[in-house]
Amino acid sequence: MNKYKKLILGLILDALGLVSFIIPGIGEFSDIVWAPISGWLMTKLYVGKAGKVAGFISLVEEGLPGFDVIPTFTLMWLYTYVIKKETPEINA
Template sequence: MGNKYIKLAKCVLLDAIGMASAAIPVAGPVIDVIWAPVAASISYKLFGNKRGKYTSLITFIEELLPVTDFIPSFTIFWILFDFLKIGKEEPSFSDTREADLV
């Protein structure tokens, strides 16, 4: 299993965690308030510096808004950026994980 599909598995798991709060009637909104900044931070780190600025903001808002728990935002971002390669980031010198240094 390649890195791309390991990242997909992480995205599906993170979406499941975000959706789980909808199953808890009273505590769900409180959990969403706690989960929103955590999910936004993970989204920023998962999708890179440039795209992460936008994904983290969208994820934060999606997790805070009521009735949006069913939206699999992490998986949608994975499909857009990793599967379809939309808006591919150029590797920077500060990010040696993606840069091919010879």
């Protein structure tokens, strides 16, 4: 997947994580469902050890109340392509 498509997808997924703030009461239930999905998606977007660590962080961040404002997918993209300067996969 192109790194910029991954960024756009990450921004969308981070926005989905904020839904719990929009719907009071129901939002916390959505975190219970969203947290494991978020962690799993993170491990699929970013393979290897970094992806597994980020997946766990995403699971915890989405599962804890009040931490939904942290843009985990966007931060992982920044880590991968700006800080670590990884080149995109050719065959992905």
